[in-house]
Amino acid sequence: MNDEYRSYLIEGERAGMRYALEQPRSVSAATAGLHLGRHAGASLEFRDHRDYQPGDDLRRIDWNAFARSDKLTVKLYREEISPHLDLLLDGSRSMSLESSAKAQAAIGLAAVFAVAAENAGYSHNAWLARDRCAPIANGGNRPSLWQSLGFDFRGNPAEAFTRTPPKFRRQGMRAMVSDLLWMGEPLGVLQHLAQGAASVIVVQLLAEADVNPPERGRVRLVDSETDEQREIFIDDAAIRRYRDALARHQQNWHRACRQAGAVMVNVVAEQIVADWNLEALVKAEVLKV
Amino acid sequence: MPVFTFPLAFIALLAVPALVAIYWLRTRARERHVSSLLLWLDEKQMWEGGRRIHRLQTPLLFFLELLTILLLVMAAAGPMMRAGEGGRPLVVVLDDSFSMLAGNEDSAKNRAMRAIENELRGNRYDPVRFVLAGESPQLLGETTNNTGQAIRLLQNWRCGATRAWLEEAVAFAFELGGSRARVLAVTDHAPVEESNDSRLQWWAFGSSQQNFAFVNAARTQRDDEDRVLLEIANLSSSSGATTLTIESDDPNNPRSAIRDPQSIPLGAGKAKRIALTLKSGAPALRARLGDDALGVDNSVVLLPEANRSVRIDLRVRDAPLRALVEKTAQSSQNASLTADDPELVITDESESNVENAEAWTLRIIAEKDAASFLGPFVVDRAHPMTEGLSLGGVVWGSGKSQQLAGAPVITAGNIPLLADVDRAGRHELRLRLRPDLSTLQESPNWPILIWNLINWRARAMPGLRQANVRLGGDATLTVEPGVEEVRVVDPQRNARQLPVRDKAVMIKADSVGVYEIGANQSKYAFAANALQREESDLAQATSGRWGNWANAAALQWEYRSVAWVLLLLAMIVLAVHAWLVWRRGVK
Secondary structure, three states: OOHHHHHHHHHHHHHOOEEEEEOOOOOOOOOOOOOOEEEEEEEEEEEEEEEEOOOOOHHEOOOOHHHHHHHEEEEEEEEOOOEEEEEEEEOEEHHHOOOOOOHHHHHHHHHHHHHHHHHOEEEEEEEEEOOEEEEOOOOOOOOOOOOOOOEOOOOOOHHHHHHHOOOOOOOOEEEEOOOOOOOOOOHHHHHHOOOOOEEEEEEEEOOOOHHHHOEEEEEEEOOOOOOOOOEEEEEEHHHHHHHHHHHHHHHHHHHHHHHHHHHEEEEEHHHHHHHHOOOHHOOOOOOOO | OOEEHHHHHHHHHHHHHHHHHHHHHHHOOOEEEEOOOHHHHOOOOOOOOOOOOOOOOOOOHHHHHHHHHHHHHHHHOEEEOOOOOOOOEEEEEOOOOOOHHHHHHHOOHHHHHHHHHHHHHHHHHHEEEEEOOOOOEOOOOOOEOOOOHHHHHHHOOOOOOOOOOOHHHHHHHHHHHOOOOOEEEEEEEEEOOOOOOOEEEEEEOOOOOOEEEEEEEEEEOOEEEEEEEEEEEEEOOEEEEEEEEEEEEOOOOOOOOOOOOEEEEEEEOOOOEEEEEEOOOOOEEEEEEEOOOOOOOEEEOOOOOOOOEEEEEOOOOOHHHHHHHHHHHOOOOEEOOOOOOOOOOOOOOOOOOOOOOOOOEEEEOOOOEEEEEEOOOEEOOOOHHOOOOOOOOOOOEOOOOOOOOOOOEEEEEEEEEEEEEEEEOOOEEEEEEHHOOHHHHHHHHHHHHHHHHHHHHOOOOEEEEEOEEEEOOEEEEEOOOOOOOOEEOOOOEEEEEOOOOOOOEEEEOOOOOEEEEEEEEEEEEEEEOOOHHHOOOOEEEEEEEOOOOOOOEEEEEEEEOHHHHHHHHHHHHHHHHHHHHHHHOOO
16 A cells, blocks of 8 residues: 555644544443444343234244233334444555546545544544455554555446455444446445344545536547547537436435435545545535534 | 739738747646656547657647638739630720731731731720721721631731831720720730830730841932932841842833842941932832842832923012013923913913913012011921921012001012912912012022922822832822722722812822722822831831739729738637637636
8 A cells, every 4th residue: 555545644634633433323322232223123221012924933922911911012122232333445546546536535535434433432443445345454543554445446446345245243323435437336235234233334435626616628638547549529418417417326325325315425626635624525414523 | 813913912921920939839748747647538639559650730720720820822913813704805906007917827916916816816895996006096997896807907008118116006995995905916016114004015926136127218300310329238147148130120121221130238327328320210120139028128110200380470570570570480300391381370460361271370569669678587397388488587679558468478468479379279379579578589588489389389290299108108199170089009000999078089108019090091100119128127116025914003903902801711610719718718
């Protein structure tokens, strides 16, 4: 890992000192773990009753209630949440888009999340999605100690995520930092990400150049991942179409995140690295100061 | 085909490569790395992929802008289109001088005829007129709108004039043709200065050639013999020699005073004079030079001048005055004193009976009541009697009366001194003179006065005034009373009848050779010779064309500007361009 990335980690680590990871809402502290989730789960804390539905665990049937009311009901318990953050960093080449602060912001944000998790009493582990999702060396330690970071994957990180699903800690929090710029239905990725997770945070990190397309004129666009080229003429109409496409793409992800129970936050790299003011994440109740 | 009046505007076509450069620079794709092409999939590519060599992209706007530039450049170049199918009037001015004949078959005239024929067949002119440029402009044939007829008219172009006043002829052609006419001057030399009139073209078909020519030839009677002067010139830029052959029509003495054919060597531009003496009244003398570029000036014919001596009857009683008149009259070679059938009577009698009805009279009146006049003398310079008179310092003694019959010719103030009464061609002159009070008779004015009288009378006598004239000159024949028409046979043996007016007829010598004239029973002849050094000089002859009918000033007459059409098209194209830009902006 080059020194530049190391400096980004240190920079993010320094920025993350001000933040702590926000706990998932409505989570009780009296659980086997330190935090409880909002969903019904397998913790010992009773939450509610509901009618039995085929497929429910027979062990959860409240036989006393059946005796009293001759009606099958099951007891619901609060879900137990593990105080752990699995941090997934998109390792595709687009995350280090040239002439942008994307790599700096991505590495820095990952460091921020790691430090914020520590500040909240969470353990953490960092993963890097390249051709396969693999843990970052020393990813459980302080970010400045992480090893082998790199953005050189030329493929779709969603496929890697599906092909080699990472072994995230069950009931832990999961955060993914990516530009989400790939083809495919986002819900599939999110369902994999949310499976067994207490909460999921998706941070879409875009460069300023991704938000604001190139200036008008004839431009030969080069895909930073595939090196595919496309020569187009950019005018006001093309810019409008691009922004519309970006908005639709983000709406799809937002919709999928809502369906998967994930929180999605959009940030712009250049704005992040300008002052490391992570107001957007604070507003989304992902981080707290 | 359109004609462009301002082709310099085509420099603006440099805007085309500029436009191409702008498009090339503007459309040259800048390379931009993007995170993904995912969001650009809706955009159409500028070309289909796979080509290794990318050609310049030329969108419709480029072609519209290119078309606009071309239209504007063409409009700025002043395009003119022929207005209608009708031809334009053409007046061809033909140099009618004999120098056009130089070169025989390849003469300037023949080459000019071929060029004119080509011009007439290649372009539409309506109508066509020909003007001969000689001593004075002259129309050749009728106006025609038929090319074939116009070409046939050219056959009457003979080139017999001794001078070609082309400037006058061109001015006449402009008058003749009107403001729309084109004028084509055809000659064998360059214009003195190139005309600014765009309607005029000047074509020259001459060529500089060596030419020997007679530039002067004269025959005069003197002391009972005829003197002949021949002047031969080498009118070229190099030395050379020619042969001179002189022949005479005298059957009795064909070689009298005639030299054998001789070689005449002459330096460049030099001339040689040859004087001969013939018997008085010897028949025609013919001189001929060797063949060269121009034949018409290589021969001369000199006829003997007619003897036109005036018979004078002196009836002067005053002895001193008679002696004075007699001496003066005898000193003139054209007078003989005789009382037999006089043609001129000089008398101091108040009444004198003159038998000859054609005789003229000079009546000298010496009045008693006289005075000497010092002037001022008023002289009718148009009168034949006053030619060469200079009365300054002369004392003229004359009667003081203001009355004198006849038209005053000379007066001292309001005192008439010489008066003329014209009686149907017979003149009666009255001269008031008191020799004892005058110095007139002691001055040169006296013999001048008498010589003028005799010469005037001699010219009024029947016969030719000159037996030898220069080509293009006029021969004046005075005929007997009662002759109303004369028959003229020219050197080509073509005969024609000419009417007589005031007992005289003027014959223009438009051909080289001998003219024969018959007036009732009388026969006359005169010779015409091409003696014009300027026309024989072929050194300045040249070929070339000057003037351009297809310039702006000339085009405006038969062409109409179509620049407005191009400008309109350019505006339409620009409007389409603007609409396309607007539509793209909306999309």
